[in-house]
Amino acid sequence: MLGNNRAVELVLWAIAGHHRKFPPTAPPEDCNSEMIVYLSHPDFHNTLTLGTHELSLPDPPRFESDRKLKLTRINSSLREFEDAQEDAEVLMEAATDEEKRYVAVLKACLICADVAGSIGRRGSQSMDEWITQAFKCLPRPQQLESVVHKGLKGSELRPFQIQVAETTNRVVFVQAGCGSGKTSAAYLWAAQQAPGQRLFFCYPTTGTATEGFRDYLLDPSLDAELIHGRAEVDMEILGLGDDEPGREEDTKSGQGKAIEDSAGAMQQWSTPLVSCTVDTVLGLVQNHRRGIYAWPSIAGAALVFDEIHSYDDNLFSALVRFLTDVRGVRCLLMTASLPEPRLQTIRAALDGIGETLGGPIDGPEDLQLLKRYRREYNDSPWDRVENVLSERKKVLWVVNTVAEAMSLAEHPRAKKLRPTLYHSRFRYIDRVARHRDVIEAFAKADAPAFAITTQVAEMSLDLSADLLITHLAPIPALIQRLGRLNRRARPGRNDGIRPFIIIKPDGHLPYAQDQLQEASAWLASLGDEELSQADLAAHWIAQPVPSSDRVDHFVWLDGGFVTETRPLRIASPGIDIILQADRVAVESRQRRSEEVRIPMPPPRTGLNWRAWDEVAFCRVPPEGLITYDERKGAEWKR
Numbered sequence: 001m002l003g004n005n006r007a008v009e010l011v012l013w014a015i016a017g018h019h020r021k022f023p024p025t026a027p028p029e030d031c032n033s034e035m036i037v038y039l040s041h042p043d044f045h046n047t048l049t050l051g052t053h054e055l056s057l058p059d060p061p062r063f064e065s066d067r068k069l070k071l072t073r074i075n076s077s078l079r080e081f082e083d084a085q086e087d088a089e090v091l092m093e094a095a096t097d098e099e100k101r102y103v104a105v106l107k108a109c110l111i112c113a114d115v116a117g118s119i120g121r122r123g124s125q126s127m128d129e130w131i132t133q134a135f136k137c138l139p140r141p142q143q144l145e146s147v148v149h150k151g152l153k154g155s156e157l158r159p160f161q162i163q164v165a166e167t168t169n170r171v172v173f174v175q176a177g178c179g180s181g182k183t184s185a186a187y188l189w190a191a192q193q194a195p196g197q198r199l200f201f202c203y204p205t206t207g208t209a210t211e212g213f214r215d216y217l218l219d220p221s222l223d224a225e226l227i228h229g230r231a232e233v234d235m236e237i238l239g240l241g242d243d244e245p246g247r248e249e250d251t252k253s254g255q256g257k258a259i260e261d262s263a264g265a266m267q268q269w270s271t272p273l274v275s276c277t278v279d280t281v282l283g284l285v286q287n288h289r290r291g292i293y294a295w296p297s298i299a300g301a302a303l304v305f306d307e308i309h310s311y312d313d314n315l316f317s318a319l320v321r322f323l324t325d326v327r328g329v330r331c332l333l334m335t336a337s338l339p340e341p342r343l344q345t346i347r348a349a350l351d352g353i354g355e356t357l358g359g360p361i362d363g364p365e366d367l368q369l370l371k372r373y374r375r376e377y378n379d380s381p382w383d384r385v386e387n388v389l390s391e392r393k394k395v396l397w398v399v400n401t402v403a404e405a406m407s408l409a410e411h412p413r414a415k416k417l418r419p420t421l422y423h424s425r426f427r428y429i430d431r432v433a434r435h436r437d438v439i440e441a442f443a444k445a446d447a448p449a450f451a452i453t454t455q456v457a458e459m460s461l462d463l464s465a466d467l468l469i470t471h472l473a474p475i476p477a478l479i480q481r482l483g484r485l486n487r488r489a490r491p492g493r494n495d496g497i498r499p500f501i502i503i504k505p506d507g508h509l510p511y512a513q514d515q516l517q518e519a520s521a522w523l524a525s526l527g528d529e530e531l532s533q534a535d536l537a538a539h540w541i542a543q544p545v546p547s548s549d550r551v552d553h554f555v556w557l558d559g560g561f562v563t564e565t566r567p568l569r570i571a572s573p574g575i576d577i578i579l580q581a582d583r584v585a586v587e588s589r590q591r592r593s594e595e596v597r598i599p600m601p602p603p604r605t606g607l608n609w610r611a612w613d614e615v616a617f618c619r620v621p622p623e624g625l626i627t628y629d630e631r632k633g634a635e636w637k638r
Contacts, residue, residue: 039063095560101325104557108284108295115266115293134270135300137223138198143272144191147216151184158364161185164332165192169358171323171350173343174334176363177533178483182334183216186304194302194330198271202278202303204310206230207435207460212306213275215462224273227280227290230428230594268297278305279568282318285325285554286566292556302330307459309335309342309476312570316342320349321554327353337479337537368537371530372486375523376499381469382413384501389417389448393466394441397452398481400471400505405454406632419450422457425633427582427596434631439463457484464488468500474515475522475540478502482536497530510572574601575609578618579628586615593618598634600626 038044040063048060095103116127125133161181164174165188172189176182190199203209206228217224225231268274274297281298284291291298311319323331323346333346347357362368378384385395399405402423408414409421420441422434435456441449442463453461455473458480464487470478482500489495502523508516525539553559555566578586582596593616603609603625613620628634 034068037067039066041066097325100557103560104325105295105299107563108292108556111292112266112296119266131269135296137270137272138196139190139272141191141195143222144187144199146219147187147222147273148184148191150219151181151187151216157184157188160361160364161188164361165189167358167361168193170327170329170355171331171333171346172358173338173346173360174332174363175337175360175537176334177336177368177537179487180363180367182306182363183212186306186332186334187216189332190302190304197330198268198274198297198301200268200274200276200281200298200301200303202276202281202305204278204307205459206277207456208307209275209277211460211462217273217275222273223271224275225268225271227268227274227276229277233428233432233592233594266293268294271297278311278315278319282315282322283568285318285321285556286568287555287559287563288565288568298326298329302332304332304334306334307336308333309338310459310480314567315569316345317552318554318568320345321557324349324353325557327355336483336533337540339540366491368534369532370489370491371497371532372489372495373482373500373531374497375526375528375531376501378501379503381501381503382411384467384499385417385450385469386413388467389450392446392448394449394464395451395467395469396442396457396463396465396481396484397450398457398468398470398473399452399454400473401510402454402633403635404471404505405452406635409452409632414452417450419452421452421632423454423633424456424599425635427579427598427628427630427634429595430630430633435460457481462487466498468498470500470502471505472502472516472519472523474511475519477511478519478523479536479540483533574599576600576618577626577634578615578620579626579634580620580623583613583615583620598628600634600636603636 045060045062052058052060116131119127158181160174160176161184164172164185167189174182174185176185186201187199190197201212203212209228210226210231213224213226217226274280279288280290280294281303282291284295284298305319308316308319319333343360350357376384385397388395397408397419399408402425405421405423409419420434420437422431422438424431426434438449438451438453438461441447441451442465451457455477458477461484463484465485468481468485470481472478473481485500486495486498522539526535553566555564576597577600578593578596579598582591585591586593586596597616597618603621607625609619609621612622625637626634627637
């Protein structure tokens with residue numbers, strides 16, 4: 001337990017830092033010079049009584065009169081407080097781990113209380129009535145069971161799924177290949193190890209979060225929610241969103257809109273099942289608003305982190321810190337394969353707090369050992385592509401950059417075959433349409449399908465190809481791409497072996513040169529024999545993980561009263577744009593900016609894009625700088 005004096009000091013840190021704009025600037029000259037503090041109000045005394053009771057302090061004094069305070073004096077005191085700290089990071093170095101967690105949790109709770117107080121009411125209910133009801137909205141056993149049955153599609157539970165569900169460690173690690181039933185195992189784990197607790201299913205990308213929601217939670221009886229930056233758009237596409245894009249709250253004042261945004265961020269307080277990006281949860285450790293607002297529900301939830309092999313160094317570091325500092329939350333970690341050094345990092349972190357990792361729990365051996373792939377060698381595989389398509393089969397060609405994908409689709413032989421082009425550089429509504437085109441084409445039995453894609457194929461495309469052609473890429477990317485090849489193969493069905501062809505790209509971008517060298521060595525170790533998912537994993541997990549300057553400072557836990565936001569992932573250069581053709585619709589709120597936003601690399605040197613008009617936090621390039629086609633995507637004009 002903290003001593004009373006030290007506890008009071010930490011409480012003051014949290015109170016000061018719970019405001020996201022602390023420390024304040026000097027008040028404007030036209031600001032009221034005084035404020036009244038209602039010390040005599042019964043609510044003030046009741047609050048003091050509650051605090052003294054919780055901290056085992058003597059009864060608080062009663063104040064008979066209110067007090068006026070000059071804002072200039074308050075601001076001066078706050079500036080003195082800031083100056084006295086000098087450096088919050090240095091100050092927190094002297095704090096114990098327990099004290100850091102205490103300040104972080106208290107600050108998050110105060111921020112959420114502040115937001116709830118600002119909203120005031122939700123519909124006909126007062127906020128305290130709504131909160132009381134919200135935290136009672138928890139998943140029922142039959143809801144989770146229905147999700148499991150939906151995933152099984154009439155099959156029996158596999159032994160590894162039962163093992164996952166019965167593992168009692170707070171943190172459990174599952175390592176199983178594509179199509180093994182990890183997701184059903186996760187919902188069964190939640191039902192047995194965290195009954196009556198809210199569930200957050202955390203995916204690495206918005207695409208995978210939406211696919212997970214579509215595949216498992218798209219059922220009104222589940223009372224589930226999809227949460228990520230473009231969730232409202234995806235919900236409309238799934239037929240569950242608001243039919244009118246010009247919603248009432250969109251026409252409100254800035255303050256009203258901010259309150260609506262806060263209310264939306266708090267919605268998961270009352271949502272039993274949440275499908276979200278991992279940023280929704282781990283963003284908490286870097287003071288991201290959505291994570292802070294979700295804290296009251298995260299603290300009482302069970303969490304599933306899927307595809308953890310895809311985390312960059314910073315995101316993985318955030319996961320490890322979360323596991324060690326948020327110790328009351330059960331977590332299930334899942335992936336097809338994970339390098340041994342990363343697994344040992346998780347083990348060591350848990351050992352350091354006196355816990356042991358449950359697992360690894362491996363997927364079904366018959367699926368893991370099933371031979372699915374064989375490498376072929378062909379530097380110009382167009383004849384191979386045409387032969388496979390002539391047999392009414394499926395071809396997936398994956399390249400490393402959008403420019404290469406667009407160029408490949410313009411190849412004379414590609415034009416004759418009319419591939420579907422799918423990458424990230426579309427208006428979002430067009431990107432979703434291209435995603436659907438690819439899925440539907442590959443789902444048609446006895447019909448040819450040909451798609452040219454970038455890395456977007458690695459996780460969010462649930463399809464099975466008969467021929468995979470791919471650029472050389474880092475090992476985890478290649479494993480994910482191979483997960484789209486012969487994906488539906490099952491033991492005893494004689495599904496056969498499917499070929500893959502590796503093409504060396506002209507350059508190494510967007511990856512590092514050493515990553516491609518490691519991938520070449522890994523491919524050489526695989527040889528030319530028939531391969532299973534177990535073969536891919538076994539040769540990868542032994543690979544050393546290069547050292548990096550990963551983030552080890554997380555401002556929610558280490559920053560004291562500092563409420564600044566820091567990046568969660570390793571950022572790549574780029575800007576979001578809105579086309580001139582969409583500008584009016586966005587400004588008039590006939591369209592959401594999320595529907596038409598396009599992520600682009602920075603334009604060529606000499607174009608001062610920072611001076612361009614800005615709409616909804618996106619730049620609007622002048623006419624003539626962008627070429628756009630809804631089936632090809634966007635590119636800067638040369």
